Amino acid sequence: MSSSNKIQKKTKSIDATKKLAEKIKKQALLKQKELQKSSNQDADADADNSTTHTALSKATSTSPVSSTVDPDAQLKFNTFAELKLVPDLLEAIQQLKYTKPTPIQSEAIPYALEGKDIIGLAVTGSGKTAAFAIPILQSLWHAQTPYFGLILAPTRELAFQIKETFDALGSTMGLRSVCIVGGMDMMDQARDLMRKPHIIVATPGRIMDHLEHTKGFNLKNMKYLVMDEADRLLDMDFGPVLDKILKVIPAKRTTYLFSATMTNKIEKLQRASLNNPVKVSVSTKYQTADNLIQSMMLVNDGYKNTILIHLLNEFMGKSTIVFTRTVAHAQRTALLARILGFNAVPLHGQLSQAQRLGSLNKFKSGTVNILVATDVAARGLDIPSVDLVINYDVPTDSKSYIHRVGRTARAGRSGKSISLITQYDLEMYLRIEQALDKKLPKEDKPAREILDALHIHVDKATAEAIRQTKEIHDKRGNGRRRKNYDDDREEK
Template sequence: MQNFQETGLRNELLDAITEMGFETPSPIQSKTIPHILSTDQDLVALAQTGTGKTAAFGLPILHRIDPKSKNAQLLILSPTRELCIQIATEMERFLKYMGDVKVVSVYGGAPIDSQIRAIKRGAQVIVGTPGRTIDLLNRRVLNFSNINWLVLDEADEMLNMGFKEDLNTILSSTSDERQTLLFSATMPKEIQNIADNYMTNPLTIKMGKRNVASDDVKHFYYLVHGSDRYETIKRVADMNPDIYGIIFSRTRAEAKDIAEKLQADGYNADALHGELSQGQRDQVMNRFRNKQLKLLVATDVAARGLDVNELTHVINYNLPDDSEVYVHRSGRTGRAGNKGISVAIVSNRDVNRIKDIERFIGKKFEKQLVPGGDEVCKARLFSLMSRVENVDINEEQIAPFMEEITAQFAEMSREELIKHFVSVEFNQILSYYKNARDLNIQERKQRDRRDKENSKFTRFYINLGEENEGFNKLKMIGMINDNLPKRKVEIGKIDILQKFSFFEVDSNYENDVLDAFSNLNFGESKVLVEKKKGKERSGGFKGNRRGGSGGGFRGNRRSGGGGGGSYPRNGEGRKPRYRG
């Protein structure tokens, strides 16, 4: 299929997409449009975000829809409010010349009454998030017993976000005669279960090699200590003055912490996480789309629905556990013919993950050195020179001031004027990077078993936990690094529980830990650190890793209420969120 004219779509749709600039169908559109136009067979399409999926299912279904019937004929489910709105907006643009077909989007965070009124006025197309769709089904406002098409967009993310039961409920409420179209970036077991239980002999389309990353994206990694991840982000940003990117973190607490640090250091940055109200979330996303924000810190789930084609960088503050998630992250840059860079900030314990991802995506990462202070300053200086050289000069507006300006600088030589001009823009960054330390570390060779057995850790109890505002795993690492005499002390597991926590440190620094934490406060709380009774654990690592249980602590408790006794292994029966 060379162009959309060959698809056989009705003229009203062709006129609309021509105005939108559609010329040649994307690979996913070339595969799905003829299928949906010609058959009612179910479809599973595996394709990454940004490949034109909305047009791939939207155009052929809108071609077949019955404008005379005001009942819901097409239901599109998406994981987030933002993606829901995005799909509905795109569908309305396709329908510019089909005025009898109406689209209603239903999602949380907006008044349900107005959505109910819109549905009752008649809508052939419903685009919804699972939660609000269930709500409207329960109110009997929506009835899907006779719909012809059901589209599950970003199906893997709907499952990741906990919508499995909602999807089952919605799927069960729809007609057995419907055509089901499932679009997903990945094909985990749960997606296969949906296909097995709710779809009939579906055709599966895989776009290219399923796990291969875009050829327009370069993959770099920096090898640093875990405690230097944030400083590495700053150097990447400073080295690239025109950076426009997303920083991916594991948790919303970590995203919030990184964004707050960036803001305090003067960067145009903000976070996207689950604690934001819908209004706050919309504000952050609009500022980012408008490039008022240059850096957005987000978790994978929070970034869903954010579709931006001009991103220069994706930065992995932590590598994801799932290699397919890395493919999805890196695919957010290098779009629409643009080139992009995916950066991974890793410590020695992550090097094997880099190798795993390389095998998965069929591409090599290039190890780069974190730029030093001189390199950053040079890059910023040349960026400034380029901006000055290429700035548009408004002769008419500055002409009235030129005589006074010239007189002001009459005593300065050309060289002195340049020095003064550069210093105005440059003194702060020069001062910051003066004597900047080298963040790069050597890749550690795998130790043999005897080395691991000889590496021992002491486990400590600390009377701080999730209940202490601002205390988290990153804060614990910072407290260790900031208060011990040597910053590169090897750290073992860290378990953050509700009212207290545990951490492990190289046993050679056992007394240093007890001394360093003996006179510390965290906010208004006096910090109490005690050595856990029992054998030391062998076989540690530098930095932090996921997994593991909290471990018990038994002994006399000197603060926090209740005297001595035994602390529960995982803190009030809760799972530990991380260890180290």
């Protein structure tokens, strides 16, 4: 073969190869376009589906109803007779002389009777307990089933008080209720639970103990869950226990959260446990009752006890709560007052449950008129006729201040609070004023000669009170102190 023929043949081969390559390339491009077109169609379909899903979500989701109520505004109902309540419940309400609803009751009860979940925010002493008890008892009258409602409270005292309200409102309808709190015998409580009460009022730690260890007890048929003082339940050590409780109770239920102050933690709990709740607010975060007269008195730390005794003397016969920051201060101050002839009892976490209830009942009945307490008495306790609150120790946060002074000026009555401010308390006190958005007026101090004359006697009595406090402390012993510490943790 000549060299020219070889070149021609090679050229034809190259041309054929090029044509084949171009053909393959065209087929690849065509296939790529088809794939791209298909991909775009899928994307468009996904987008359409996404839009449809979003629209459906928007159509099916309901924004929570929120209403802020002016306490002076017209009430939704003026008498409980307007609510179509069952006769037994209406009779009990009349016996308790609930003549007119409070703003929180007026706003929350109609929603609750419709079966809505409720977040209730109202200033302390505004009738929150009746606001959730009345709808639950109305529903219970028709159902008549055991373990119908669980009410969780942060402290034993508040739990007992809530039970009293339920018992009073359910007195004519055969209500069975039980209070399950720390510091009481587990076996006795187990027997009470086996009697199948309608309403269980409990601290979270103790009810969880029974759910885990009391044979035959469960809350699978529970219809109502109430968390009273919900912000405090979350502020303390209750979070993990609440999570456990929420896992073992029915998801299909009605849930109420009530508190005087709300925190951002409530939003998390709301998402976990409430279904499209109605939020009812009749107070701002740091609001005190309008009929409460608040004041402060600048005192020298060395004369603090003397000033306190002077005030107790000035308000002799008035129902008074003295708040202290520590158990030791509460015990010592109560003894100091008693040594100097005042009718005073202590209330704090290192007393036994029987002693705590004894002190509280004596004060509520008027047998004694001075209660010296730690913040265990600051929340939720309904003692209607407290005339005066004295902050012997300034609380460390604004919320505690609100709850302390909220023990007076309740249910429309007037009241007074006086905070004793030493040079060491100024920073905390200024934070409280900032939260209240106002300056508290200064209380006039007694004349120096009056204080000096009183100071001699108070000093001697203080020394004796310290001696007696140490004696009580030593008698308790390490084992007893450990037990009380565990009980207090259980409440938290």
